[in-house]
Amino acid sequence: MAAVALLIAASLSAQPPQLILGKDSGADLEVEAPSGAKVAFSTSVGTITGAQRQGSVVRARFNAPPLRVPSVALVLAQIDDGNDRELRWLSIPLTGSDTMVIETRPGSKVEAVAGGRVLGQGSALDDGTVRLPMLVPPGVRTAVLKITDKLGNTTEKPLDLAPPPFSRVRLAARSEMAPIEVEIFVVKPDGTPDDEAKVALAADDGETSVRKRIGPGVYLAEHEPPPGRAGTAHLEAKANGQLATLEVPLHAAPAGARRARGSGPWSVSAGLLGGLGGSFVGATAGSVLAEVAMRIESYPVEALLDLGWTSQSEVSQYTGVPALTEKAKAHAWLTQIGARGSYEVMRRLAVHGSAAFGLQNQIVRITLPLNLGRFEDSGLSARLAIAAGVNYAVGPGRALAQVQLDWTSKRVAQLESSTSGLQGMVGYLVAIR
């Protein structure tokens, strides 16, 4: 939950979240960025001024455009921290305002309604003129004029609001080294992020692909220029019939620079996880796992291979006759394979669930009662591990936190019970390809 809170705080926000043109002058923008990181704001309409850092928060002012036609401002905060670049997107719906003039029967009341929402209303003067102040949110193209004369006669006429078109697609480069990662931000006509857009990326040459949606209305695409290509890459993003272009200067990758995370059709990550918890018979248990995970990028599931060690504190067994109670302490070397499914709930943060099964070589040291001595036994046991948790992309990989349920067989290697139990685990997996 702390990671979620951190992520929410780190997102780009505007207050107020939407504006009425002609009434609201602008909105206050806020984004969290690491100290030392450079933050650059830009917008598709309007202007952004007065960016100021206050600790880890950067604030700026979005100034509404002078034209009062309905539109949506696609705002980008580009955060450059060394070689890392983060893009944070925000849409600000801008409600248009204007006065239309109509002529009808004197004394009539006139209302313009769209989708049950009154956009404007007024009354006809003695000469039949009605001045109708209208507020038209983005995405509203038509309305119905309801005219009720003073005798109660009512008529309805369709009204084409004819809002001018505005851009609903923007793109920006996440890197300027090949392969170029591009984020494409798409909103619906009303300004809400479009999670079901049909997005395509095109370039003059080289290869392009749209890989996945990585946030509300944000799609990750990639452009691989031809080898040796220098100069500028001209990119075109198409979404829902709209076009946006971007020119990206191509830079050679510095020696040792990290290749973009997860590029290519598949990726591999590896790392360590440690756990602490308890067995179901009351022993304290801990474990260490070395994990290799492989993922085919188009699927939200990765295959796992774990090698590890688990141990639990001493437990009493055969306690029916206290004088004959044994003490048993177990540890085990284990290997298991499994699968982990992830679902990205917001940028960088995903929830996951996993299941793995394998074998463990369980080594049990028994302390006999009545000072009869100690001995050790070992045996193979099947094991099953089920886990659920969250992972957060940070640095060259991702941090994981999960709760894991282990199940193993009873009565293996003189251990009357089993090492089954529940552990909380944390770890980190580095993207190595």
Next chain:
Amino acid sequence: MRLLEGSRLELKQVTKQGLRARVRGSIESQVDQIGRLDVEMENSDATAHSAGGHFFVTADGRGVVAVASVTGVVNVSGGGKSVALNEGEVTRVTRAEPTPSKPVAALRRVLLSVQWPDQKETNKATFPIEGRVEPGSRVFVQGEQVAVEAGGTFRAEVPLKKGKQKIAVVTVDALGRRKQVEGVVLRDDSLPDVKVKKRLWQWRR
């Protein structure tokens, strides 16, 4: 006898000396000194008898009867009681009061008060009016007789044709005197048209 508009007379007995008749509506009667006239009223047991004189009988067919004498004496009986009506006097009989009321002098003027709605323009097919006349009077709206309550009140839903029109309300009182009131009403149920004179965002061009 003179039968007034919208009235019906049924002769029951005719002799050389006199006449017996039943009436609904209004009649004006002139009886010679040598004659005799008995007038019964529809839906009432009241009877007016004159042996010479000029008088009016009005019966609305719903038990409200008014008898007024212009000249001579008229004897009005009903409910076991009889009153003598002298020149210029009026008596009434109703269902609630089946005996003739104490004769009173007729009003000098014909009473007709019509309450028109504030709004004389409407998009409805009918127009409500209400008013008051002297009890025993008859009321006609656009030529159609409307019911008058015992207290003299009346109300009507006047059918309207499209456009501007005159509504005439006429009353005939117990003495046969008429009074007419007119009002002008407009029925307009056409739908208002609309014309956009300035569209949105025009200043852009």
